Amino acid sequence: MGTKLETIGDLIDGGHTVTGWCNDCGRGSDIDLDAVAARRGRDWSYIRQKWPIRCGACGSGNTSIRIGIAGRPRGPGR
Known part of the structure; x- marks a missing residue:
């Protein structure tokens, strides 16, 4: 069985x-x-919840999240 990832904790x-x-502006x-x-x-x-975040660049609340799995490389060229 895999690791449970259901809460912030x-x-x-x-x-x-x-x-x-x-x-809206594509910044992360x-x-x-x-x-x-x-x-x-x-x-x-956090599952099926709207995260309480706004874009620091343009102020938009139209945001999404991406979860980075521990131990995996991030960004281009991974």
């Missing part, structure tokens, strides 16, 4: 990353999972 404990992407930025856990709680289930 699961992501933190597994060493995963989350990147927020703006669907890593999300501070510890800050999200402090605000929402480690048991906050």
Whole structure:
């Protein structure tokens, strides 16, 4: 059976990353999972939830997230 990734705490404990992407201007930025856990709680289930993020560049709330799996290379050329 695989690793459970249902809560912010699961992501933190597994060493995963989350990147927020703006669907309007295309910019991305890593999300501070510890800050999200402090605000929402480690048991906050992010599945089928709207993440509480806005684009730092254009201010849009039209955003999406991408989860980076621990131990996998990130970015182009992976």
